[in-house]
Amino acid sequence: MIRLFRGLRHSGVLGMNERNADYIMLYNLRRNYPFVDDKLITKQRAERAGIRVPQLYATVEIERQIRKLPRLLAEHDDFVIKPAHGSGGNGILVVAESRNDNYRLASGRLVGIDHISHHISNILSGMHSLGGQPDKAVIEQRVIFDPLFERISHGGVPDIRTIVFRGVPVMAMVRLPTRGSDGKANLHQGAVGAGLDMATGRTTTAVWMDRFTDIHPDTGDPIAGVQIPEWNDLLELSARCHALADLGYLGVDIVLDRNHGPMVLELNARPGLSIQLANRRPLQPRLQRIEAMETVPVDPARRAAMARELFGEEEPPPVQEVGGSGVATAEPVP
Amino acid sequence: MKNLHLKFLALALCLIGGSGVWYKTSVLGLPLTPDAETEVWTVEASLSFQADEGPTRARLFIPSSPPGFNVLSEDFVSGSFGLTRSADGTNRKAEWTSRRVSGTQTLYYRIQVANDPTGAATIPGPQPSFPEGPEYDEPYGSAAMTLLETVRQESADISSFTQRLLLRYIDESPDEGVQVLRSFAETDTEHTHNLINILAGARIPARSVQVLSLRDQMRRGSLRSYLEVHNGTEWVAFNPRTGSSGYDEETLVWHWGEDALLEIEGGNEAGVQFSTARTPRQTVAVAQQQALLGGSMLMDFSLLSLPVDTQNTYRILLLVPIGALVIVFMRNVIGVKTFGTFMPILIALAFRETQLLWGVFLFTVIVALGLLxxxxxxxxxxLLVPRLAAVLTVVVLLLAIVSVLSHKLGLDRGLSVALFPMVILAMTIERMSLVWEEFGPREAIQQGVGSLAVAVLGFLVMFNDWLEHLVFLFPELLLIILAVVLLLGRYTGYRLTEIWRFRHLIREQDTR
Known part of the structure; x- marks a missing residue:
């Protein structure tokens, strides 16, 4: 047991206690937490900073506003309703199409305005925020997912989680929903985590339910070698998010929109440790590398370049030929 | 350095806590084990006499500070007599007076003593001057001188001199000289006086002491005399009948000197009888009584000074930090997941009333039904709050139903289910159902079992009699617990479960 403990220490895997004591407590000031915990504040700050986020259509803060809902929703064909303080993808209602007073959900179900009103009412009562405190409902643009991950995800919203330390992206993974995760891109709930090569933005290894895997459990397709388009822009976008909340140890969740490219979905002040399993790489050496620097470049583009340079794989996997779907597969990395 | 600060703080806390425990055990004599008992001797002196017509006065020596004993209490039964107490240096006296009594009078003096746990037995008394060499009559003189001369050659210092002398004096087949010396005394007191007289020939200061031998259930006992010699720095006691030195644990010094134990004016046919009894009592109670008599602030402000029912509350409350330590350890070092941070402690507290197996069974039943x-x-x-209220109501109903059912089935243990903290149960059910919804049944059951396991462990650690006794008598131990918790607060090593979770990464690194 002690040998295992030493081995783990030697390997540089970041543990929960160490993450909390040496990184989160040291680099994340508690007073900055509201900037990431409240999605509305995150969104407003991001828009001001020129970071692309799903467009805000409306917010509902008190029960009375629900009556005006049809008018609020009238001009939008599709939209997403989510709680401002939600976590783990709970309480999100995706409306794919609206016609007159009928709304078609992403699941294909047709519902009336009553259903939507009740859902918002639940959000306001705090049903979906873990603390249980009264919440706000956010109505925003529906992201049309890039079909890039179609073959290696099952329903739901694949997103890219990047750990950004002192503004430098240090490790990233794609979170791929499975049948078991019920469309949620949360590793705890059974989503697949696929590591990303920081230099090229290609998927490398993967983990599912704390076990290593090479294929998606639902589709059976190999995971390695999927190229994320415009990887450099994406890295820079993550690096820029550091300025939004002034959190030194930050998790940035980004989705790829088919029409608008990468968009920041939410920020996380306590990102999980499974990213190490997804990449099969320990976090600590990378964090220590950044920690040892006296100053970090102010320019996000330089920080992104630093990440590519420092943390890229020596032998990235070859790009997978994605046939059929007609999507821009392997855009050349500039 | 941040950690250095923390380590110093922890060290300081440990030192304060440790020295508190040390002081209480070695100075105040508090026991480290709950069932420690101390012998308490109750000694009663009853004096009786025939009073003449007219004023009567009775003076009795009473123990002052007997070496090797602590006085716990004393009381007097005086009847119509007035009582005064007086002390002169080493001895104390009680004086009963009455202007007009007649007939048989009986007065009582009762004292409770316990052996001093520190074992320190200093004999009081002023530094004596060397006695003048007495002028002995013959043949006493030459016999004494021969004896002293023989003994002097066999001994090294005053103690061994006295001991050799005693052994020769009490020898079963004494030589002629000793026979002569012994013929001058008959009673116990006279022999002691005789010895003092002989010792004066060697210019050794000596005095006689009146002691009571403590025996359980003794009646009609009387005092016997002991011999004390001064070796230049302190008084050393000897039993003149055996030659052994020092007072043993069952020898209570009543008074020093050769004066009569009882003096009566205006009465006759006086006599004193002693009866003794031994009763085992909890060391805690004895130590407390001693400390209170000794005016110890620490004991005066200890938890033992609280009313008994409040004491019982604190007996449990003081265990909670130990439970908290268990939680910290299980969560941050082992990595077990639980519902709510301190929920397992509260469940463990409930187990105290229900007993372990029943507690686990009832908890599982209530939570399972509640979840359904x-x-x-x-x-x-x-909505959230009404939903919580509904769950709470259901929990209370379930508790009632389980109680009634188990009572009807003749399982009275089931009644104790009412002692479960219902709000905690309701919150547990709510949290568990949320986790079930959001992370699936596997995670929910894992956390549920984790909580229960931590509660059981907490129960086992918290409620053993020894620990309960320790923290109650030595609340400063909690400072040490605080120190450990503080140190664990900066523990940045892996959790045990993480070693399992990341085990493949170890291999990954090895092969690279």
């Missing part, structure tokens, strides 16, 4: 009903409530789409 909670899942049904989910369909009703209730």
């Amino acid at each position: 009903i909670r899942f049904y409530l989910e369909n009703l789409k209730l």
Whole structure:
């Protein structure tokens, strides 16, 4: 047991206690937490900073506003309703199409305005925020997912989680929903985590339910070698998010929109440790590398370049030929 | 350095806590084990006499500070007599006076003593001057001188001199000289006086002491005399009948000197009888009594000074930090997941009343039933607070139903289910159902079992009699617990479960 403990220490895997004591407590000031915990504040700050986020259509803060809902929703064909303080993808209602007073959900179900009103009412009562405190409902643009991950995800919203330390992206993974995760891109709930090569933005290894895997459990397709388009822009976008909340140890969740490219979905002040399993790489050496620097470049583009340079794989996997779907597969990395 | 600060703080806390425990055990004599008992001797002196017509006065020596004993209490039964107490240096006296009594009078003096746990037995008394060499009559003189001369050659210092002398004096087949010396005394007191006289020939200061031998259930006992010699720095006691030195644990010094134990004016046919009894008592109680008599602030402000029912509350409350330590350890070092941070402690506290197996069984039943009903409530789409209130109501009903059913079945243990903290149960059910919804049944059951396991462990650690006794008598131990918790607060090593979770990464690194 002690040998295992030493081995783990030697390997540089970041543990929960160490993450909390040496990184989160040291680099994340508690007073900055509201900037990431409240999605509305995150969104407003991001828009001001020129970071692309799903467009805000409306917010509902008190029960009375629900009556005006049809008018609020009238001009939008599709939209997403989510709680401002939600976590783990709970309480999100995706409306794919609206016609007159009928709304078609992403699941294909047709519902009336009553259903939507009740859902918002639940959000306001705090049903979906873990603390249980009264919440706000956010109505925003529906992201049309890039079909890039179609073959290696099952329903739901694949997103890219990047750990950004002192503004430098240090490790990233794609979170791929499975049948078991019920469309949620949360590793705890059974989503697949696929590591990303920081230099090229290609998927490398993967983990599912704390076990290593090479294929998606639902589709059976190999995971390695999927190229994320415009990887450099994406890295820079993550690096820029550091300025939004002034959190030194930050998790940035980004989705790829088919029409608008990468968009920041939410920020996380306590990102999980499974990213190490997804990449099969320990976090600590990378964090220590950044920690040892006296100053970090102010320019996000330089920080992104630093990440590519420092943390890229020596032998990235070859790009997978994605046939059929007609999507821009392997855009050349500039 | 941040950690250095923390380590110093922890060290300081440990030192304060440790020295508190040390002081209480070695100076105040508090026991480290709960069942420690101390012998308490109750000694009663009853004096009786025939009073003449007219004023009567009775003076009795009473123990002052007997070496090797602590006085716990004393009291007097004086009847119509007035009582005064007086002390002169080493001895104390009680004086009963009455202007007009007649007939048989009986007065009582009762004292409770316990052996001093520190074992320190200093004999009081002023530094004596060397006695003048007495002028002995013959043949006493030459016999004494021969004896002293023989003994002097066999001994090294005053103590061994006295001991050799005693052994020769009490020898079963004494030589002629000793026979002569012994013929001058008959009673116990006279022999002691005789010895003092002989010792004066060697210019050794000596005095006689009146002691009571403590025996359980003794009646009609009387005092016997002991011999004390001064070796230049302190008084050393000897039993003149055996030659052994020092007072043993069952020898209570009543008074020093050769004066009569009882003096009566205006009465006759006086006599004193002693009866003794031994009773074992809890060391805690004895130590407390001693400390209170000794005016110890620490004991005066200890938890033992509280009313008994409050004491019982603190007996439990003081265990909670130990439970908290268990939680910290299980969560941050082992990595077990639980519902709510301190929920397992509260469950463990409930186990105290229900007993372990029943507690686990009842907890599982209530939570399982509660979850079923909670899942049904989910369909009703209730708002948060009303939903919690509904779960709470259901929990209370379930408790009542389990109690009634188990009572009807003759399982009275089931009644104790009422002692479960219902709000905690309701919150547990709510949290568990949320985790079930959001992270699936596997995670929910894992956390549920984790909580229960931590509660059981907490129960086992918290409620053993020894620990309960320790923290109650030595609350400063909690400072040490605080120190450990503080140090664990900066523990940045892996959790045990993480070693399992990341085990493949170890291999990954090895092969690279």
